[in-house]
Amino acid sequence: xxxxxxxxxxxxxxxxxxxxxxxxxxxxxxxxxxxxxxxxxxxxxxxxxxxxxxxxxxxxxxxxxxxxxxxxxxxxxxxxxxxxxxxxxxxxxxxxxxxxxxxxxxxxxxxxxxxxxxxxxxxxxxxxxxxxxxxxxxxxxxxxxxxxxxxxxxxxxxxxxxxxxxxxxxxxxxxxxxxxxxxxxxxxxxxxx
Amino acid sequence: xxxxxxxxxxxxxxxxxxxxxxxxxxxxxxxxxxxxxxxxxxxxxxxxxxxxxxxxxxxxxxxxxxxxxxxxxxxxxxxxxxxxxxxxxxxxxxxxxxxxxxxxxxxxxxxxxxxxxxxxxxxxxxxxxxxxxxxxxxxxxxxxxxxxxxxxxxxxxxxxxxxxxxxxxxxxxxxxxxxxxxxxxxxxxxxxxxxxxxxxxxxxxxxxxxxxxxxxxxxxxxxxxxxxxxxxxxxxxxxxxxxx
Numbered sequence: 001x002x003x004x005x006x007x008x009x010x011x012x013x014x015x016x017x018x019x020x021x022x023x024x025x026x027x028x029x030x031x032x033x034x035x036x037x038x039x040x041x042x043x044x045x046x047x048x049x050x051x052x053x054x055x056x057x058x059x060x061x062x063x064x065x066x067x068x069x070x071x072x073x074x075x076x077x078x079x080x081x082x083x084x085x086x087x088x089x090x091x092x093x094x095x096x097x098x099x100x101x102x103x104x105x106x107x108x109x110x111x112x113x114x115x116x117x118x119x120x121x122x123x124x125x126x127x128x129x130x131x132x133x134x135x136x137x138x139x140x141x142x143x144x145x146x147x148x149x150x151x152x153x154x155x156x157x158x159x160x161x162x163x164x165x166x167x168x169x170x171x172x173x174x175x176x177x178x179x180x181x182x183x184x185x186x187x188x189x190x191x192x193x
Numbered sequence: 194x195x196x197x198x199x200x201x202x203x204x205x206x207x208x209x210x211x212x213x214x215x216x217x218x219x220x221x222x223x224x225x226x227x228x229x230x231x232x233x234x235x236x237x238x239x240x241x242x243x244x245x246x247x248x249x250x251x252x253x254x255x256x257x258x259x260x261x262x263x264x265x266x267x268x269x270x271x272x273x274x275x276x277x278x279x280x281x282x283x284x285x286x287x288x289x290x291x292x293x294x295x296x297x298x299x300x301x302x303x304x305x306x307x308x309x310x311x312x313x314x315x316x317x318x319x320x321x322x323x324x325x326x327x328x329x330x331x332x333x334x335x336x337x338x339x340x341x342x343x344x345x346x347x348x349x350x351x352x353x354x355x356x357x358x359x360x361x362x363x364x365x366x367x368x369x370x371x372x373x374x375x376x377x378x379x380x381x382x383x384x385x386x387x388x389x390x391x392x393x394x395x396x397x398x399x400x401x402x403x404x405x406x407x408x409x410x411x412x413x414x415x416x417x418x419x420x421x422x423x424x425x426x427x428x429x430x431x432x433x434x435x436x437x
Contacts, residue, residue, distance in 0.1 A: 019254050021262070028266045050267060054259045061255055066244035129241045148246035169200055176199030179235040188234075 009075035016061040027057070031076055035083045042091060052090075056082045063122045073111035081109075081116045121191060128188050132181035140174035147171050194231065202235050308406045311433055317344075317364050325354050336364055341371035359385045359392035363399065370403045379403055391425060398426035401433070410437055 015023035032053055039049040056079065063069050071078065133141065146156050153171070157164040182188050204210050205218050222229045317336040319329035332347035348365035355361055362385050369378035382403065385396035397419055404413035414437055420430040 016255060017251070019251070019258055021258055024258060025262055025266070028262055032266060046267060050263050054256075054263065057259060058252065058256065061252065062244075062248065065248045065251070066240065125237070126241060129238055133242070144242065145246075148243055168203075169196070172200040172203035173196045175203060175235065175239065176194060176196070179231060179238050180194070182238055183231065183234050 007071040007073060007075070010071050012075040013060065013064050013069050013071060016057060017064055024057075027075070027079070028053070031079055031083075034080055038080075038084055039087050042087060044087060044091075048087070048090075052083050052087050056086055059119060059123050062126070063119055067122065069119075071115070073109050073115060077109045077112035078115045078119075081112050082119060085116065085120065124187065124191060128182055128185055128191075129178075132178055132185060135181055136174060136178055139170075140177065143167070143170055144174055144178075202232055205232075206236055206239060307433075307436060308402060311405070311429060312402050314364075314367055317360075319351075319360070325351060328354075332364075336368060339371075341368040344368040345372055345374070359388070359390065359396070363392060363396055366396075367399060370399075370406065375403060375407055394420070394425040397424075398430065401430065405433070413437065 012023060012027055014020070015027075032049070035053055036046060036049040039045070039052060044052075060069065060079070060082070133144075136144075143156075146159075147153065147167075150156050150159075153167045154164050157167045160167065201210075201214075201218065205215070210218060222232060314336075317333045319333050321329060328347060328351055332344055332351055335341075335344035335347055345365060345368035348361055348368055351361045352358070352365055362381050366378040366381035366385070369375075369381070379400060382396045382400040386393050386400055397416065401413050401416035401420070404410075404416055414434060417430045417434050417437075420427055
């Protein structure tokens with residue numbers, strides 16, 4: 001992945017990371033019309049399209065933040081494909097059954113497809129972790145949240161009025177439990193097949 | 194997995210293991226696949242949660258920007274929709290003005306149709322008595338075919354031949370009126386209308402119609418009121434009076 005030369009459109013990824021309004025407006029100017037058309041053609045309305053666009057941009061932002069996203073195709077191709085897939089999934093969920101919809105998603109751009117798949121997988125993993133996190137005990141959740149915000153476990157120990165050793169151990173145990181839950185979840189197993 | 198193992202993993206990932214511990218740990222990773230997989234997931238989860246916390250501020254800023262852009266970008270479409278509907282208003286206004294004008298026009302026109310509603314002439318039948326039969330025929334045909342200009346000239350001729358024939362006078366008057374020679378036609382009708390015959394009654398009615406045709410409403414009304422009950426065209430006169 002490091003060998004591939006980033007596309008000129010990489011600046012749009014940077015724009016999301018740095019909250020560059022002008023460039024983000026360009027994204028809207030270029031892409032939102034096509035998304036709107038697609039959504040409307042598939043049982044959606046303007047509000048649906050607005051949501052899809054925002055959600056997709058957020059996901060791209062998150063992946064870029066955490067994993068350094070490198071574009072290997074035009075941004076538009078990648079973005080549109082993501083939006084379309086996202087909308088289709090929503091429609092299928094609403095229908096709550098296997099709906100055969102006209103999946104007008106031609107594989108013209110292999111690079112765009114790969115990027116889209118990566119992002120989709122990234123999002124799915126994220127969702128699994130979030131879901132299992134909620135399944136933890138209250139104490140575990142609160143502690144983990146604290147450790148994420150306050151890097152120093154010593155400070156946390158003082159805050160909670162416990163020993164450093166206790167915090168250390170408790171945090172590991174909670175994280176271990178979370179890892180276990182994630183590994184055992186069906187969705188995760190499907191992903192890693 | 195034991196809680197102690199979790200702690201070991203956590204310390205490994207934070208580089209808190211001693212050299213010996215570190216080496217042992219890495220050995221285990223290469224030999225124990227399941228352990229390695231678990232550690233990998235642990236690391237993934239840790240990274241994911243940390244990233245989520247770290248990006249929160251930036252993500253919220255981005256969300257605000259997206260909200261702003263969304264409302265502006267899609268507002269523009271609504272603006273053009275507003276413009277379109279303003280255009281629609283202009284068109285609707287123009288159309289309704291046109292409609293009003295044309296309906297005024299139509300109403301105006303209707304005053305002449307009113308004339309047409311009432312101007313039913315009895316067909317001209319001139320009794321042939323052997324004199325000027327051909328002329329009578331021509332006159333009758335012309336009038337009944339609504340060729341009033343021709344009829345007028347024939348009837349003028351006839352009138353000169355038979356000057357005291359009220360029938361000829363009336364129909365000549367009607368022909369004149371139909372060809373918009375109102376003064377001559379009106380005076381003829383007035384003349385005939387002064388008698389006490391059925392022809393006179395007809396003449397009085399036709400005179401009213403002539404005034405109507407000329408849009409002399411007041412004169413028409415006055416003339417209509419001269420038609421008495423029992424006379425010819427009395428009901429029609431009443432009707433017309435009502436309409437006016």
